[in-house]
Amino acid sequence: MKRKSITYIASLLLASSLCASCIDLEELNVDPNNPTTTQPSLLLTGIAYTAFNQTSSDACHATKQLILTSGESAYQVYKWTRGDFDYYNNLRDVTKMMEVSENGSAYQALAHFFRANYFYQLTMDFGAIPYSDALKGETDAIYQPQYDSQEKVLEGILNELAEADNLLKDNNEIISGDIIYNGNLLQWRKLINAYRLRILMSLSNKTQVGSINIPATFAEIVSNCPLMESAADTNRIERNMKRVAAFMGIPENKLHIDIRWTMIMVNVSDERHSFSKFQKCEKHGINMTTISQISKLSWRAIEEDYSLDKYEEELTKIAEQPRNYTHYIVAMGAGFACGGFCKLFGCDWTAFLFASICAFIGFRVRARCIDFGINVYMSIAIAAFISTCLAYASSYTGLSETPYHPLLACALFIVPGVPLINFVDDMIDNHLLTGITRAANTAMMVGAMTFGIAFVMRVLMMDDITIDHKFSELSMVPHDSYYVYAIAAAIAAVGFSMIFNIQRRLLWVVAIGGIIAVCTRNFVNFELGLGPIIGSFMGSFVVSLIAVKAVHWFHVPNHVLTIPSVIPMIPGVLMYRSLLAFINMNGIVGEVTNAFYNGTTSALIILCISLGVAIPNIFARRYIARDRQIYLEKELEKRRQRGKFIEW
Numbered sequence: 001m002k003r004k005s006i007t008y009i010a011s012l013l014l015a016s017s018l019c020a021s022c023i024d025l026e027e028l029n030v031d032p033n034n035p036t037t038t039q040p041s042l043l044l045t046g047i048a049y050t051a052f053n054q055t056s057s058d059a060c061h062a063t064k065q066l067i068l069t070s071g072e073s074a075y076q077v078y079k080w081t082r083g084d085f086d087y088y089n090n091l092r093d094v095t096k097m098m099e100v101s102e103n104g105s106a107y108q109a110l111a112h113f114f115r116a117n118y119f120y121q122l123t124m125d126f127g128a129i130p131y132s133d134a135l136k137g138e139t140d141a142i143y144q145p146q147y148d149s150q151e152k153v154l155e156g157i158l159n160e161l162a163e164a165d166n167l168l169k170d171n172n173e174i175i176s177g178d179i180i181y182n183g184n185l186l187q188w189r190k191l192i193n194a195y196r197l198r199i200l201m202s203l204s205n206k207t208q209v210g211s212i213n214i215p216a217t218f219a220e221i222v223s224n225c226p227l228m229e230s231a232a233d234t235n236r237i238e239r240n241m242k243r244v245a246a247f248m249g250i251p252e253n254k255l256h257i258d259i260r261w262t263m264i265m266v267n268v269s270d271e272r273h274s275f276s277k278f279q280k281c282e283k284h285g286i287n288m289t290t291i292s293q294i295s296k297l298s299w300r301a302i303e304e305d306y307s308l309d310k311y312e313e314e315l316t317k318i319a320e321q322p323r324n325y326t327h328y329i330v331a332m333g334a335g336f337a338c339g340g341f342c343k344l345f346g347c348d349w350t351a352f353l354f355a356s357i358c359a360f361i362g363f364r365v366r367a368r369c370i371d372f373g374i375n376v377y378m379s380i381a382i383a384a385f386i387s388t389c390l391a392y393a394s395s396y397t398g399l400s401e402t403p404y405h406p407l408l409a410c411a412l413f414i415v416p417g418v419p420l421i422n423f424v425d426d427m428i429d430n431h432l433l434t435g436i437t438r439a440a441n442t443a444m445m446v447g448a449m450t451f452g453i454a455f456v457m458r459v460l461m462m463d464d465i466t467i468d469h470k471f472s473e474l475s476m477v478p479h480d481s482y483y484v485y486a487i488a489a490a491i492a493a494v495g496f497s498m499i500f501n502i503q504r505r506l507l508w509v510v511a512i513g514g515i516i517a518v519c520t521r522n523f524v525n526f527e528l529g530l531g532p533i534i535g536s537f538m539g540s541f542v543v544s545l546i547a548v549k550a551v552h553w554f555h556v557p558n559h560v561l562t563i564p565s566v567i568p569m570i571p572g573v574l575m576y577r578s579l580l581a582f583i584n585m586n587g588i589v590g591e592v593t594n595a596f597y598n599g600t601t602s603a604l605i606i607l608c609i610s611l612g613v614a615i616p617n618i619f620a621r622r623y624i625a626r627d628r629q630i631y632l633e634k635e636l637e638k639r640r641q642r643g644k645f646i647e648w
Contacts, residue, residue: 040107041177043097048180050090051114087118088134094118095135106175106185109167112160113192120199123153131156154199155210158217161196165189190316197309215250216268216275241266243298244311286418287501288560293318295557323501327367330498334413335360337495341412343488344518344568347405354394355406359413362387366414377448384411384452392456411453413499416445417567421559424610428618482519489518492568500564506554513565517543521569532571536605540566540612548616558617566609571602578602 094114101107122129131153133145148156168189181187196217203214245255245268256267267276297318301311325333338359339352347355366383370376391410395403419442426435493514494507502510517539525535540562547561554561578599 038096038100040097040101040105041175043093043100044107044110044175044177045179047090047093047097047110047114048178050093051117052180085122087122091115091118091135104167106168106171106173106188109164109171109192110188112164112167113188113195116157116160116164116195119153120157123150123157129153151209154203155212158196158199158209158212161192161199165192165196168192194309194312197312201307201309213268213275244301286499287323288497288556289324289501289503290318292503292556292560296555324504325498325501327364330501331360331363331367333495333498334363335495337492337499338409338412340488340490340492340495340568341570342405342409344485344492345405345408347402347409348400350400351394351402351405354397354400355391355409358387358390358394358406358410361390362411363413377444380414380445380448381452381455384414384449385456387411388453388456411449412570413496414445414449415567415570416442417496417570418500418559418563419445420606421563421610421613424607425614425618428614482522485518485522486515489514489568493517493564496564496567500560502560502564503556506556506560509550509554509561510564513543513547513561514568516546517566518568533601533604533608536569536571537608537612539569540609541616544613544616559613562613562617566613569605569609571605 091114094111098108098111098115101111119129119131119134123131127150128147129150130145131148133142136142136145168185171185173185175183175185178184181191200214200217203209207214241257241264242252242255245252250268254268256269257265265276265278267274269275294315297311297314300306301314306314323330335356335358339356342355343349343352362383365386366379369379369382374382387410388407391406394400394406397403419438423435423438423442426432426438490511493510497507497510519539520542521532521535521539523535524530524538525532530538543565544558544562547558547565550561551558578596
């Protein structure tokens with residue numbers, strides 16, 4: 001038994017020795033509490049904590065916001081006797097994070113930001129500091145780094161911040177270790193650019209730092225204007241950009257602006273320097289509130305002596321603010337707008353309800369298609385297809401005395417009223433290239449809507465000859481009282497106001513505008529006998545003429561009041577008659593003539609609506625522009641006298 005125990009022990013020792021021989025002795029000598037390698041995410045946590053955990057009261061002492069009373073303090077008499085280079089110790093971790101992260105990664109971008117942050121604080125304390133040769137003792141054996149001038153340091157800092165912003169642009173990298181913004185790179189970009197503005201504000205008495213033109217860099221940072229994205233007309237975009245340039249002290253004769261449908265190009269140049277900025281506009285929506293707020297901001301910045309930090313903050317608030325109405329409220333507005341159209345075409349209230357429901361569903365379908373990444377024109381075609389299918393299905397319920405009217409109105413929420421009117425406005429204002437592009441976009445939207453509707457009619461209604469007769473028999477003469485059409489026009493105008501994100505306080509104003517437009521059209525058309533083309537022109541002309549004065553009452557741009565007011569005059573009946581005639585055309589001369597007549601008439605009506613809106617606004621703008629220019633010059637002179645004007 002004893003011998004057996006000895007055998008077991010010997011076997012155990014042998015096994016242990018064999019296992020021990022398999023273990024790398026170097027692994028045994030690695031201290032897990034003192035790692036020699038790391039990851040950028042681990043470094044970022046400590047770097048961010050150290051950089052943002054600043055509790056120094058130096059600035060408060062210097063500005064007399066905080067006074068030490070225990071004895072004479074250096075801060076009380078401005079004896080700046082204390083300072084150190086401890087920030088270089090913090091920069092070692094930043095440098096390490098840059099070394100271990102991949103080229104072009106978000107971690108490298110954040111490393112550039114933290115480098116800029118620490119070097120800026122160092123140069124503000126000491127002026128000339130080691131910058132180009134700093135922190136190269138381990139890599140390049142530079143143990144006595146040269147001191148760079150403060151100008152060179154500031155130039156390098158601004159370039160690093162610009163590089164950080166460029167690396168984060170369109171960067172979808174998922175990072176960890178971020179205790180500040182939890183990996184939200186957009187928030188980091190905002191911080192980086194705000195920090196750039198802070199540094200530039202400290203240089204407001206200079207025009208140049210190294211190779212960086214300070215006013216031009218101001219323009220670069222604040223030129224990301226949301227106006228183009230919100231469907232502002234070209235003239236308004238240009239006016240606002242010139243006003244912002246005046247706020248920043250850039251003379252108009254040194255500013256050159258070229259606005260395209262998808263690109264805004266700005267050049268600032270003098271005898272020695274030239275700076276150009278190209279800003280791409282990738283999305284186009286309609287947001288009347290944004291247009292109004294940016295216009296007000298450009299004036300308020302001058303009148304109230306905004307700093308660039310403050311201007312950037314206010315611009316960011318406008319860009320990020322939620323819309324006035326939720327998605328479903330907007331869809332309901334679109335539904336009732338189409339219901340209002342249907343009532344204007346002569347339907348009963350049951351058909352009004354059917355048209356509203358079909359349009360509501362179609363509007364949500366289009367929104368979901370866009371959210372899924374489907375092409376915008378294909379989304380329009382799908383939405384028109386769904387709405388028209390549902391409207392056709394509603395005709396079999398037997399609940400309405402006008403069962404086919406919802407087919408005329410269920411997809412009219414797609415009608416590109418704003419791009420169409422802006423197209424006419426741009427062409428008259430000699431912005432030909434932008435105007436033609438807007439016209440092409442409008443044609444594509446109408447074409448996509450037409451395709452969706454035509455597909456339904458060809459597939460579902462090709463054997464339904466009743467529809468042909470019903471559409472051809474629809475009367476263009478009002479058979480309801482004027483107050484019914486007034487109610488329908490108000491509903492349609494308010495519904496489109498929600499789609500265009502108009503302020504809630506203006507809904508009643510737009511409702512009255514819709515009533516005036518429709519009633520004026522009907523009076524000129526039927527009472528005076530001048531026809532629908534002249535009637536539509538006069539309706540939009542009267543509304544636009546009133547709006548020229550009303551913009552001063554409500555402090556909003558002209559288009560905010562006019563466009564949703566005139567859209568209820570869209571000739572839906574003629575558009576559908578023309579479409580149906582083209583679909584069912586058999587080559588008969590009468591059919592061809594009828595199709596072209598209805599199509600041409602509806603196109604002329606839409607064009608006259610656009611002209612009626614644009615003409616009073618353009619002529620009024622010519623006179624108003626002089627007064628506003630005089631006012632602008634007076635405000636800039638006051639700003640100069642207050643010492644707040646940035647001389648170029």
